[in-house]
Amino acid sequence: MRIGAHVRQDSDPIGFGEELGAEVIQMFVVDPQSWDKPQPHPRTEQIKASPIEVVVHSSYQINVASTNNRLRMPSRQAVALQAQAAADLGAFGLVVHGGHVRSDAEIEAGITNWGKLFERQQDKGGFAVPILIENTAGGNHAMARYFDSIAKLWDVVGEHGAGFCLDTCHAWAGGEELIGVVDRIKAITGRIDLVHLNSSRDEFDSGADRHANFAEGTIDPQLLAEVCRTAGAPVVLETPAEGVADDLAYLREHLS
Template sequence: MRIGAHVREDDDPIGAGERLGAEVVQLFLTDPQKWNKLTPHPRAEQIRESAIDVVVHSSYVINVASLNNRIRIPSRKSVAEQAKAAADLGAIGLVVHGGHVRDGEDPAAGFDNWRKLFERQADKGGFEVPILIENTAGGESSMARRFDDIARLWDQVGEFGAGFCLDTCHAWAGGEDLVGVVERIKAITGRIDLVHLNNSRDEFNSARDRHANLTDGTIDPEVLAAVVLAAQAPVILETPADGLADDLAYLREAVGNA
């Protein structure tokens, strides 16, 4: 079980990870809010040679489930391109949000679009790193907010070896109890490949994705530590920067004392 954080210094992720004492770091490869073309990372060799593991988070604009061709088609292309770029850095996976359809649209079409992503890529030899689908916090038409929807999604993508990233803030905000959450999600997906360990600024089932530091939010921090121990997967903190070092220290002590 390796513990680390999403680093804000995307141009020097290993340096940022070393300063935090992280064993794994997460980074973006491009502006997550835009459809920018990828460029080679300036520190690619350092990233590949480092003992610190790396995971890449895909752009937020990606929505594989969308029924809108102008969103879905570039989303498919971006997942493939970012997976290749992640592989070039020796990353352990590419995190992709579950996405959504619009209100009034049939969710079944969104789940089917996820299957088509993997089917199309399988014809090209598959993705170059594991695709880790992340649960999301809000939206009644989301593919990965409620666990019963994640079960529908896994019916479509599980046979392709899709991985899963469990975000604790998203689960809490999405209305899923964190007590026993690891067992419940593994019963659906068979796996947890990565944990995004975040507290929440908002109440249970708020549908708001606002992260808090581990001891400052509405989730009992002991419950968060219990998730880590149960999951036995790499852990990435995406908590506010001002308290990130304290969060890492708290988690290491909590896990070490368990």
């Protein structure tokens, strides 16, 4: 089982991973709040040569579901560019949030837009790495907050080979029970390619995306360990930096 964390030091991601004893790390290839184009990482060869596996998280403003052309079109371009940058680092995937639309009336269009992302890229040879769609915590018109919404999305993107990233904080805050969550999501998507194993600062169904360390969060740490144990996928912690080493230690103790 490969366990690790999101990198807080993008200048030396492998050094960060080695310090934690991680088997997998997650990193950005651009400032996550920007529309910047990825640039070659100065430690590319070290990253590719390391036994630590890498996955890339896309920038946060991407919303390929949007019906607003000024957001959707640059989002599509950003996904393609960041997927190529991920491939250049030897990463096994690019995590992309499910996104949202502005009203219930636009939900069907949002799902269609996700399908178009894959269809249009197929004409260009496909994405350089698998796209792993992540469930989200909030938003009444989100593509991937509730599992029934994810099922509708998967009716379109599943045929294109989309991967799935399960975030435990997002599921909990989004109103989805974590007991049996692995079986429930696999029944919809047929797969879990990555787990973001995070506790939540807020209560169940709060709609708030605020991660917490295991000891301080509102999710039973034993339940988080069970998700880790049963998912059959690499696990990345995105918990606050000051407690991530303790979170990893807890998992190693409870999974041994």
